[in-house]
Amino acid sequence: MKNCTSCGAELQSHWKFCTNCQAPQPAQSGGSAAAETTQPDRDAIRSEQPTQRFEQAPGQSAAGGQPGQRAESTATSTSVFDPPVMAPAAKSADATGTSGSGFAAPGTPAGPGGTGGTGGTGNNGPGGMGNNGPSGPQGPGGTNTPPSAPKGPRKRSRKVIILVSVLVVLLAVGIGAFFYVQNLIRGGASSPQGAADQLMESIETKDMIGLATLVPLEEREPIQRIQEHLADKMEEFKLEEALTKVGRDEELSEDEFSFDGVTISMEGVEPEIKEIDESTALIRYASGEVKVDIDPAATTGTLRTIFDSLEEEEKVNETIELGELGPDGSPLTLVATERDGRWYVSPMYSVAEMVNASESYDRGSVPEASTGSNSPAEAAKAMVEAVPSVISEGSLSPLAGTLSIHEGSLLYLYQDMFDDAMSGMNGEEISVSDVRFTEGEKDGNRATAVVDNIRLENDYGDEITLTSECIKGESDSDSFCLNGSGYTVEPSAQMFGGLQNLSVTTLEENGKWRVSLGHTLADAVIDWTDSLTREQALALLSLAHSEDASGDIAVDDSTDVTFNSAGFAVLNLRVDEEMSLAAEDEYDFGDMTVYSKDGKEEITTLGYGDEIPEGDYKLVVFAGPEWDEERAEDGGDIDYSKELTLVEDSGTSFSDSYLDPGKDYFYGLLSLSGEAMTHTLKGIEDDGELMFEVSGSVLPIGTPGTVVVTMDGEEHELKLVAGEPATVTIPYPGDGEEHEVTVELFPGEGATTAFLSYNGELSAN
DSSP: OEEOTTTOOEEOTTOSBOTTTOOBOOOOOTTOOOOOSSOOOHHHHHHHSOOEESSOOTTOOOOOOOOOGGGOTTOOOOOTTSOOOOOOOOOOOOTTOOOOSOOOOOOOOOSSOOSSOTTTTSTTSTTOOOSSOOOSOOOTTOSSOOSSOOOOOOOOOHHHHHHHHHHHHHHHHHHHHHTTOGGGSSOOBSSHHHHHHHHHHHHHTTOHHHHHTTSOHHHHHHHHHHHHHHHHHHHHTTHHHHHHHTTOGGGGOTTTTOOTTEEEEEESOOOEEEEEETTEEEEEEOSOEEEEEEOGGGOOHHHHHHHHHHTOOSOEEEEEEGGGOSGGGOOEEEEEEEETTEEEEOHHHHHHHHHHHHTTOOOOOOOSOOOOBSSHHHHHHHHHHHHHHHHHHTOSHHHHTTBOHHHHHHHHHTHHHHHHHTTTOTTOOEEEEEEEEEEEEEETTEEEEEEEEEEEEETTOOEEEEOSSEEEOSSGGGOEEOOSOOOOSSOSGGGGGGOSSSEEEEEEETTEEEEOHHHHHHHHHHHHHHTOOHHHHHHHTTOGGGSOOOEEEETTOEEEEEEOTTSEEEEEEEESSSBOEEETTGGGEEEEEEEETTSSSEEEETTSOOOBOSEEEEEEEEEOHHHHHHHHHHOSOOOEEEEEEEEEOOOOOTTOEEOOTTBSEEEEEEOTTOOOEEEEEOOOSSOEEEEEEEEEEEETTTOOEEEEEEETTEEEEEEOBTTBOEEEEEEEOOSSOOEEEEEEEEEOTTOOEEEEEEEEEEEEO
């Protein structure tokens, strides 16, 4: 144990800075060390420590000890929108490839191709601009089969999953706390070694702010903007009040981000550094272990929720070997990136590196030269015009040069991995023409570029035109326009209706403009949340029952129900005697859920045969598909009402029959209940035949079973084979009389569940 040379706080002997006042600490020699009168930067101290390196090219110097930003208490607060400035590019002798911090200027499109722009020109991309186009670069682990099949990942224990959850929450909390510490906005460390040491110290001391400052600005700021906006929306919509009203106020606990009950310690952690180029380095943890002790009973807030969901009360005492934490039991390897003289640990690059290594792809290199564009509109145009080359070549390299330095460098560095994910796309020929953008809103070094016009055409002459508010195809079914609302009952393309306009977001870096996919996505999320009403937010958060009732409804009485902007209505319900309920015209409505009068307890969802005791309740009714269709067409609020009558319901059996008497076909479902299904077939004048088929399985797979079809006292057996349908043809008499057919399941020993459907069809010879 030692004491801080600045404030006197007790510190662990191996700590290099004070967690109380953030002052760097001198290295100890022997039992103690005298405090130095001049306190050096903690990262400078780290840079003087011996650093293990592997595969370092001759002539490479160790990262120097540049003064750390966090130690400069008099430094001026830096805005989150200050443009990051790249260090001058320089060549390196590293054998991994040409070094540099920039990348090639966007080239002229190599020819027609592409159906939409990545991250803004595809309908599913962050900017939602395009129809039927690719939704952006497919990330690691996409749908394509890798060239070589790696060994399966080591199975992690439940406790390891819990530990990972703790670390994820720790990072998320750190980002949230970081928003309020403007004097630390720059963050990072002065060297890769400093970033590696600070990462482990921040985790060990649960220093959430220190952990968040290690995330690169380019990855941190979009998350920050979304989180701050959601916090504003939560206050605007009074969601805390709604949560409290229905008894979910524990989700608002002041200890939400507490790490009570968690102890983290580390031993023998010695990171190895390998510099890929002047702006990128690998941090490899080949040795060391992390010990995590968690007492679930002592946790609160988010961690308490995690343990409750896992129904886990056993104490966790886990030791994690960092040398086995990577893919296939390899050492944990993270990636540090340098921006404006500071080094950060990038989650985005680290994930890409893990996938790249596990699939044995070669690592690429980042070009030195980078020109960018002179305006946001030119940057957006360059990105769109690069898309045909991306599609025709099956490579993201043409796109990389138009993106922000951080995102573009990622595509260059892991080019083989991303290109393999796009295999099969090359060869398509789609042209992009008449590309025009206008300048949008600007905030510091961030600005939007709004689509004025983009025309896409494929080999077959089909055309799609994009404007600021519409995607226009050759027919109405191929067209879509923004309607001011992104609310939908089910996820669909209508969610993009909430965008303010079709646009992409750009960043100014080193005096040039480039497209940022991260900020484009952030702006799309912000636009979407701004398009929601309070009622729609309540519906999406399953808080519709927090609203006060707008009317009354009673059993067997027809009630005119007016639905709000989210397509639901809240009614007072009186049940005079215990019964189950359903809507008379159930297909005209969505879910109907009964809650206690105060809304704090869910009683049942109507239509499933559950008995509701006598009493007063709150009923939440969602409108049916008709409401959603009208709203999708008109957007925004619509005036919609429907007559609702609640009737007594006997419930629905899983083995329901689907046939009215006298038909020439029938179908149904079979369960293990032993219930026999009976169907009446119409009479025919000429002899015919009944074709019967049953398909499905009895679980566990392989369990025997027999379906018996009986007509006129004669039984016909069908033996069940897993995954294969069984059929039988039964002669049908042409006597003009109706005949009953009974279908029954006889499961074999050990059967637990049955998923069987059957159908029969009558035909004349």
